[in-house]
Amino acid sequence: MEALSAQLAKQRESLSERIARALAPEAGAAPVGISTKDDRIYISFNSDxxxxxxxxxxxxxxxxxxxxxxxxxxxxxxxxxxxGHTDDAPGPRDRMESNLALSTARATAVARHLQERGIASDRLSIIGRGVKDPVGDNRTAAGRALNRRVEIILESVPTSQPTSPQQ
Structure with a gap:
């Protein structure tokens, strides 16, 4: 069991490094947040x-x-x-009926884009969080900007079966 856990951790670290290289900031782009926790890789994009x-x-x-x-x-x-996440500021009513609807629509747009680029739909799930799970203080402009984000969570799955030692 420890061998499998070690293999998963190594694969997760390798995948995280590949993602970081692929998403290295372009000129003028905000950096993308990449972290690992609980056997998952979290990628955070600024919605602005x-x-x-x-x-x-x-x-x-x-x-x-x-x-x-x-x-x-x-x-x-x-x-x-x-x-999808939003700040707690009300949006223009002619565009989206609520922050929850906006966050769901943005998550859907991201998932659809990934699907159009070859990621199987049965691998994708979409969650709109609206104003839940803020990472910044909604009383400040900087905090609201942090809360307007799209996150992608990758579940860790081994890419190959571990080999068992021969006895």
């Missing part, structure tokens, strides 16, 4: 660079980042969960 205010249409910068991520994900197995 990915979507116009109150909209769920992908902007070019995020689309290019997702293209590079899809190239890495094509060589992996496991579930890919896309979570």
């Amino acid at each position: 660079e990915g979507f116009a205010s109150g909209r769920a249409d992908l902007m070019l910068m995020l689309a290019r980042q997702l293209d590079r991520l899809a190239t890495v994900l094509a060589d992996t197995r496991g579930k890919v969960t896309v979570l």
Whole structure:
């Protein structure tokens, strides 16, 4: 069991490094947050660079980042969960009826883009979190900017079966 855990940890670290290289910031782009926790890899994109205010249409910068991520994900197995988040500021009512609807629409746009780049739909799940799970203080502009994000969570799945020692 320890051998499998060690192998998974090594594969997760290797995948995380591949993702970091693929998503290295372009000139003018905000850095992408990448972390690992509980056998998962978390990737966080700033929504301000990915979507116009109150909209769920992908902007070019995020689309290019997702293209590079899809190239890495094509060589992996496991579930890919896309979570959309917003700040607590009300949006224009003519665009989205609520922050929850906006976060869900943005997560859907990201998942659809990954699917169009070859990631199987049965690997993808979508969750709109709206104003839940803030990472910044919604009372400040900087905090609200941190809360407007899309996260992708990659479940760790071994890419090959561990070999058992011969007896």
